[in-house]
Amino acid sequence: MNTPEPPSRPTLEQQLMTYADAISTSAAPREQRSWARLRRALRAPESRTSRPWWRWRLPLVLAPVAAVAAIAFVLARPVEAVVVAGQGQATAFVNGQSLALRVGDRVPAGSVIRTAPDGWVALQIEGDRISIDTGSTVAIKELSRFPRQVVVEQQEGRTWNVLVKDEGRSYTVRTASGDIVARGTAFLVTTLANAPSEVAMAEGTVQVAAPAGSATVAAGQRARLSAAPPVVDALPTQQLTTDTTATLVDALGRSCGIGGNHLPGCLATAGKAFTVLAGIAKDVSVEVRLPAAGTVGIATAQLKQEVTVPGEGTFRIKLRFLASDSALTIDIKDTAKRVKEAKPGTEAARQENAKAAEEAKEAADKATAKATEAATKAAAKTAEAAQKAQVAATSGSDADRRAARQAAEAASEAAEKAKEAADDAAEDAKDAAEEAREAADKATEKGKEAAEKAAEKAKKEAEKAKEAAEKAAEKAKEAAEKTAEKFKDAAKDAAKEAKEVCEAATEKAKEDAKRAAELEREQAKAAAEKAEATAKQAEDTAKAACEKVADKDACKKNAEALRGAAEQAAEKAKQDAELAAEAKKEAAERVAKQAKEECAKAAEKAKEAQQSPKPSPPPGRSPEPSTTPERTETPRPSPTSSP
Amino acid sequence: MLQHDVDQVFIEALRRRDESAWRALHDREFSPLYRFAVGLGASPDIAEDCVSESFARLLKALPRLRFDSPLALRGWLLVVCRNYLRDQLRRPRPAELRETHEATSDDERSVHTRLALETALATLPATQREVLVLRFVVGLPTREVAAVSGRGTKAVESLQHRGLETLRRSIALEGLHQ
Numbered sequence: 001m002n003t004p005e006p007p008s009r010p011t012l013e014q015q016l017m018t019y020a021d022a023i024s025t026s027a028a029p030r031e032q033r034s035w036a037r038l039r040r041a042l043r044a045p046e047s048r049t050s051r052p053w054w055r056w057r058l059p060l061v062l063a064p065v066a067a068v069a070a071i072a073f074v075l076a077r078p079v080e081a082v083v084v085a086g087q088g089q090a091t092a093f094v095n096g097q098s099l100a101l102r103v104g105d106r107v108p109a110g111s112v113i114r115t116a117p118d119g120w121v122a123l124q125i126e127g128d129r130i131s132i133d134t135g136s137t138v139a140i141k142e143l144s145r146f147p148r149q150v151v152v153e154q155q156e157g158r159t160w161n162v163l164v165k166d167e168g169r170s171y172t173v174r175t176a177s178g179d180i181v182a183r184g185t186a187f188l189v190t191t192l193a194n195a196p197s198e199v200a201m202a203e204g205t206v207q208v209a210a211p212a213g214s215a216t217v218a219a220g221q222r223a224r225l226s227a228a229p230p231v232v233d234a235l236p237t238q239q240l241t242t243d244t245t246a247t248l249v250d251a252l253g254r255s256c257g258i259g260g261n262h263l264p265g266c267l268a269t270a271g272k273a274f275t276v277l278a279g280i281a282k283d284v285s286v287e288v289r290l291p292a293a294g295t296v297g298i299a300t301a302q303l304k305q306e307v308t309v310p311g312e313g314t315f316r317i318k319l320r321f322l323a324s325d326s327a328l329t330i331d332i333k334d335t336a337k338r339v340k341e342a343k344p345g346t347e348a349a350r351q352e353n354a355k356a357a358e359e360a361k362e363a364a365d366k367a368t369a370k371a372t373e374a375a376t377k378a379a380a381k382t383a384e385a386a387q388k389a390q391v392a393a394t395s396g397s398d399a400d401r402r403a404a405r406q407a408a409e410a411a412s413e414a415a416e417k418a419k420e421a422a423d424d425a426a427e428d429a430k431d432a433a434e435e436a437r438e439a440a441d442k443a444t445e446k447g448k449e450a451a452e453k454a455a456e457k458a459k460k461e462a463e464k465a466k467e468a469a470e471k472a473a474e475k476a477k478e479a480a481e482k483t484a485e486k487f488k489d490a491a492k493d494a495a496k497e498a499k500e501v502c503e504a505a506t507e508k509a510k511e512d513a514k515r516a517a518e519l520e521r522e523q524a525k526a527a528a529e530k531a532e533a534t535a536k537q538a539e540d541t542a543k544a545a546c547e548k549v550a551d552k553d554a555c556k557k558n559a560e561a562l563r564g565a566a567e568q569a570a571e572k573a574k575q576d577a578e579l580a581a582e583a584k585k586e587a588a589e590r591v592a593k594q595a596k597e598e599c600a601k602a603a604e605k606a607k608e609a610q611q612s613p614k615p616s617p618p619p620g621r622s623p624e625p626s627t628t629p630e631r632t633e634t635p636r637p638s639p640t641s642s643p
Numbered sequence: 644m645l646q647h648d649v650d651q652v653f654i655e656a657l658r659r660r661d662e663s664a665w666r667a668l669h670d671r672e673f674s675p676l677y678r679f680a681v682g683l684g685a686s687p688d689i690a691e692d693c694v695s696e697s698f699a700r701l702l703k704a705l706p707r708l709r710f711d712s713p714l715a716l717r718g719w720l721l722v723v724c725r726n727y728l729r730d731q732l733r734r735p736r737p738a739e740l741r742e743t744h745e746a747t748s749d750d751e752r753s754v755h756t757r758l759a760l761e762t763a764l765a766t767l768p769a770t771q772r773e774v775l776v777l778r779f780v781v782g783l784p785t786r787e788v789a790a791v792s793g794r795g796t797k798a799v800e801s802l803q804h805r806g807l808e809t810l811r812r813s814i815a816l817e818g819l820h821q
Contacts, residue, residue, distance in 0.1 A: 012811055016779035019760050020678050023780070027677045030691045035669050038698045042660050 079143040079150075081107040081123040081130075085262050087253045088119025090132070109143040115157070120252055122262045125150055127164035128171060131254070131262045133157055141174070154191050160264035162186045165204075173199075177225035178210030185219075186267045188277060196226035200235050202267040202275050236278040236328035240319075243297035245271040246288045249316070250281040276330070278323035285316035286332075287339070298332050305332040310359065314339050502599025506592050513588020517581045524577020528570045535566025650712045658705055669698065672717055675781045676724050682776030684765060689731055697723045714787070721781070721791045725773070763813035771806030778803055 010018070083090075083105045090101045093112040099105070101121055107113065114137045115121060122131040125143060128150065132138050136157020142149055148169040152159070155176075163171055165184030173180040173189050175197035180189060185204025191197045199208060200222040208215050213229035222235040240248075247257030248266050256266035256274060265280030288296050293311045297304065307317050315336035322329045539559050546555030656664035673694055680690035697720045710716050764772055770792075777788040778799075789799045 012807055012814070013779055015756055015760060016775065017782070019757050020682070020780040020782065022757055023678045023681045024674045026687070027674060027690075030677065030687065030694075031669075031673045034673055034691060034695050034698070035666065037695045038665060038669055038702070039662065041699055041702055042662055042665055 075145060078108065079126060079145050081111075081125045081140055081143065083107065084122050084124045084129070085131075085254075085260060086119070086121035088134070089116035090114070090119045090121035091116075107140060109140050112137065112139045114138075118252070120254060120262075122254075122260065126169075127166070129162045129261060131160040131162075131264055133159065133264050134252070154189055154197075156191055156193065158188065158190045158264060160186075160188050160261070162261045162267065163204075175225060177227075178208055178230070180206050180208050180225075182206040186261070187217075188265055188279065190279070196224045198222060198224050200265070200277050200279060202237070202265075202277055203269075234326070236323055236326060238276045238300055238328045238330055240274045240276055240286075240330060241299050242272045242286060242288070244288055244290070246286050246296070248274055248276075248284055248319075249287050250285075251283045252281075254281075255287075276321070276328065278321075278328045280321055282321055283318075284321070285318050285337075287314060287316050288336075289314045296336065300330045300332075302329060303332060305334060307332070307334055307336050309336045310338075499599060499603045502595065502603070506595045506599060509588065509595055510592045513585060513592065516588065517585040520581040520584055521577065524574055524581065527577065528574035531570035531573055532567060535563050535570060538566060539563035650710075654710050654716075660702075665702075668716070672698075672720055675717065675783075676720055679721055679776060679781045680724055680728060682764065682780040683725070683728055683772065684732065685728055689728070693724045693727050693731070696727050718787060718791050721777070725791075759814055760810075763810050766813050767806055767809055771802050771809060774799055774802040775806040775810065 083101050083103050086101060086103060091114050092099045092101050092105070092107050093114070094108060094110065101107070101113070107123065113121065113123075113132055115132055115134055117135045120132060120134050122129060130138075130152065134157070136159065137155040138157070138159060139153040139155060140151075141153050142151035148166070150169070150171045151174065152172070153174040159173065161171070161173065161182070163182055163184050163186070167183055169183065171182045173182075175189065175191045177191075177197040180187065180199050182204070185206055186202040187204075187206055188200040188202070189197065190200070199206060199217060201217050201219045203219050205216055205218045208217055208223050208225060208230050210225045210227075210230050212227060215223055215230040215232050217223045217230075217232055220235055220237055221232055223230045223232045245258065247255050248263055248268070249255045250263055254263040256263035257268045258271055261267055263281065263284070265277040266284075267275045269275060286296070286298055288309070290296070290309050291312055293309060295306045295308050296315075296317065297306050298317065299305070309315050316339050317336045318333040320331035320333070322331065539562065542559035542562060543556060546552050546559060653664055653667075657668065676694040676697060677690050680693040681687065685693060700723050701716070701720060708719070710719070764775070767775065773792055774788055777783050777791055778785065783791070785796055785799055785803075788803075789796045792799060794802070
């Protein structure tokens with residue numbers, strides 16, 4: 001009997017295929033979902049993911065086009081003035097809006113720039129630089145690339161224009177007096193109210209055009225533009241050279257050198273050579289940075305100065321400019337003041353700091369001594385002047401009184417000078433103490449203590465000096481006040497005395513006139529009586545003579561007539577004498593009256609004299625700024641104040 | 644019209660985003676792709692995502708690709724799907740229950756067989772597994788398996804042989820355990 005064969009077991013391959021079928025069967029609903037997703041993707045807008053061939057080559061095609069477009073854009077964009085430096089307040093007025101200028105601002109054509117009395121701004125127009133000085137008003141009229149043209153209207157103040165050499169570009173500065181046209185040069189234009197504009201040349205040439213004519217102005221010359229044809233004359237300039245790379249800087253932070261030519265009247269021709277024009281700011285220093293102690297050589301045409309620099313750091317050496325019509329001389333201070341310390345931490349720096357502290361202490365000591373000496377001298381001088389004034393005031397005569405007044409004024413001046421000297425000395429001592437303190441701040445721990453002690457000592461010394469100076473000034477003031485008081489008393493006495501003398505003189509003149517008139521009258525009376533007697537005698541003589549003649553009656557009549565005539569003559573003489581006496585009396589009275597008036601005037605003058613001189617002001621800072629150039633705190637004097 | 648021309652017309656229709664052409668492609672290729680994904684160990688959800696992602700990438704890339712035939716398209720889709728799965732399976736994910744393929748009509752034995760196969764496939768080295776899945780689950784001829792896996796035909800045959808041996812041993816061991 002055959003048993004049925006068991007069903008054949010599926011092979012592994014068949015099992016796998018069955019497995020595949022089972023997966024497919026279970027995937028049916030998922031297939032629908034998958035298709036729905038794909039359909040959405042198909043119906044969605046085609047995304048630009050593919051990059052056809054031309055898109056790969058497009059950059060290559062567009063690159064030169066873009067380059068040309070970029071060049072065209074650069075050429076077509078408007079020329080603008082860019083603020084590259086400045087300090088203080090400078091405002092631009094653009095389209096009726098004002099904008100406080102800062103570095104990096106762009107100023108378009110049509111703008112008006114105004115600087116405050118303590119503000120300045122430097123603009124760059126392509127390669128050209130224009131530095132607008134303090135208290136100036138400048139309008140940027142035109143900035144164009146085709147044709148290349150810059151037109152600046154200077155309404156007031158001063159501009160310093162340093163232009164690159166570019167024959168194709170026209171650069172014009174318009175002023176009320178005329179135009180200055182330049183191509184590549186450096187020049188200073190000054191426009192003051194109610195005064196002719198002036199252009200001063202440091203380099204190159206400019207063409208000036210005024211209504212009455214034009215002229216070419218070359219380097220080292222200046223021209224004044226007015227209603228008359230332009231006047232060109234020599235400009236005092238000076239060449240300054242240094243043996244190390246340096247920068248000229250002024251109190252407003254304007255530099256002339258590697259940092260730029262912003263300082264009006266200074267053109268750096270290299271890092272070590274400078275052309276300086278008359279009219280440059282007075283408070284200019286040479287700034288140098290040295291890696292170690294050494295000397296800095298500064299030379300002008302007349303002078304060569306070696307200035308010792310005590311160590312590493314940045315130092316400033318003060319310059320003083322003395323300008324006349326024909327020459328500009330530069331005075332170089334022989335000390336260098338540190339403005340930036342060397343890097344702290346190194347041994348050299350520590351030594352430097354210690355040395356600086358020592359030097360500062362010495363400077364403070366010196367300043368103290370100087371202040372004391374100045375105060376003593378001033379006090380002595382004041383006392384002497386006061387004594388002189390006292391002597392002169394009590395002597396009484398006009399000349400003496402004048403001398404007294406002068407002496408009082410001299411005393412007042414001396415007191416003022418003493419005060420200034422004391423202030424200066426105190427200031428120097430303060431500076432020295434400040435330097436010492438700065439040095440102390442930078443020093444290492446040990447050096448710092450020493451420097452702080454030195455600074456403290458210097459400060460005390462400075463305070464002492466200040467106190468001494470204040471005392472001296474106080475003494476001087478008291479002396480001046482005493483002198484003034486004495487002079488006042490003396491003048492009062494003198495006035496009183498003058499009044500009395502005047503009144504006495506007037507009285508005397510009156511009396512004299514009266515007496516003279518009386519005498520005149522008596523003399524006239526006597527003369528009249530004498531004339532009457534003479535007439536009577538003549539009548540008698542005539543009558544006696546008539547006795548001898550025949551016609552006696554006629555003769556007597558004649559004699560009587562003669563007598564009458566004599567009497568009339570006598571009467572007339574008497575009347576004349578009376579009149580003359582009266583006239584003399586009147587004249588005497590007039591004289592007396594005039595004398596009285598003179599006396600009144602003299603009394604008035606004496607009264608005025610009593611009120612002068614005024615006592616000197618109290619010590620301390622004067623309310624008005626000092627006019628001493630070294631101590632002037634105001635930025636700069638007017639550049640063209642001296643023609 | 645030659646077969647080649649027909650294929651090109653079809654591919655051009657795909658490039659034009661012709662919906663009927665894409666529907667035809669999807670109907671033809673969804674199942675092999677899904678099986679491939681599941682055979683490589685993907686869950687049904689990941690397998691579905693894998694297929695959708697493969698079609699989406701083809702839709703994007705088709706304008707710049709050149710295919711001689713729709714079969715070449717399948718190879719491209721399988722490679723994309725494999726790469727997608729590698730990325731997905733490499734990522735750590737929360738443990739998920741392996742979904743049974745709700746084959747309600749299957750009898751208990753077939754379910755056991757399937758589970759035993761899945762378990763045995765999971766023990767295979769990746770290369771052997773890929774070749775076996777492509778060859779027997781997807782149903783590709785050896786030449787196409789070689790093209791998709793980037794190997795020579797001989798290498799594919801060798802991998803297939805070794806894979807089957809390993810699988811057989813695994814299932815036998817599994818049967819012994821049960």
